[in-house]
Amino acid sequence: xxxxxxxxxxxxxxxxxxxxxxxxxxxxxxxxxxxxxxxxxxxxxxxxxxxxxxxxxxxxxxxxxxxxxxxxxxxxxxxxxxxxxxxxxxxxxxxxxxxxxx
Numbered sequence: 001x002x003x004x005x006x007x008x009x010x011x012x013x014x015x016x017x018x019x020x021x022x023x024x025x026x027x028x029x030x031x032x033x034x035x036x037x038x039x040x041x042x043x044x045x046x047x048x049x050x051x052x053x054x055x056x057x058x059x060x061x062x063x064x065x066x067x068x069x070x071x072x073x074x075x076x077x078x079x080x081x082x083x084x085x086x087x088x089x090x091x092x093x094x095x096x097x098x099x100x101x102x
Contacts, residue, residue, distance in 0.1 A: 001054065001057060001058045001061045001062075002053065002054035002057075002058060004053075004054075005021065005023070005054070005055065005058035005062075008021055008022065008023060008058070010059070010062040010063060010066055012066065017031060017032055017033065017034070018030060018031045018032060019032065019059060019062075019063045019066070020059075021055060021058060021059040021062065023050055023053070023055055024049075024050075026047040026049055026050050027047070028044075028045065028046045028047065028050060028055040028056060028058070028059045029044070029045050029059070030042075030043065030044045030045075030059055030060070030063055030078065030081070031043040031045075031078075034072075037071065037072055037073060038072065038073045038074075038075060038096055039067055039072045039073070039074060039075070040075045040076075040077055041063065041074065041075075041076050041077060041078045041081045042077050042078055043077075043078050044056050044059065044060065044078050044080040044081060046059075056080060057084065060080070060081055060084045061084075064091050064094065067094055068093070068094050072094070073094060073095065073096035073097070074091075074094045074095050074096060074099070075095075075096045075098065075099055076095075076099070082102075085102045086102045089101070089102050
């Protein structure tokens with residue numbers, strides 16, 4: 001993760017069902033659905049103004065750490081998250097049993 005995001009807090013916005021990472025005046029987000037200690041990550045979106053700065057990667061890394069720290073099981077539906085997981089198979093440890101490991 002780009003070190004510039006180390007101290008930027010991850011926000012779990014339960015009202016909008018999304019994780020948020022606020023940078024400057026912009027929000028990078030991951031939409032999610034949650035049920036019975038499982039979280040489906042549906043869509044990752046970074047503002048055009050932040051493209052190339054690594055905000056999408058930062059929010060994925062922070063979200064995965066949040067899921068692990070809070071004992072959630074992951075069901076990845078977002079293509080960006082799936083691509084990240086294929087490159088970082090150490091996160092297979094938080095995948096739900098219904099998901100084939102990468």
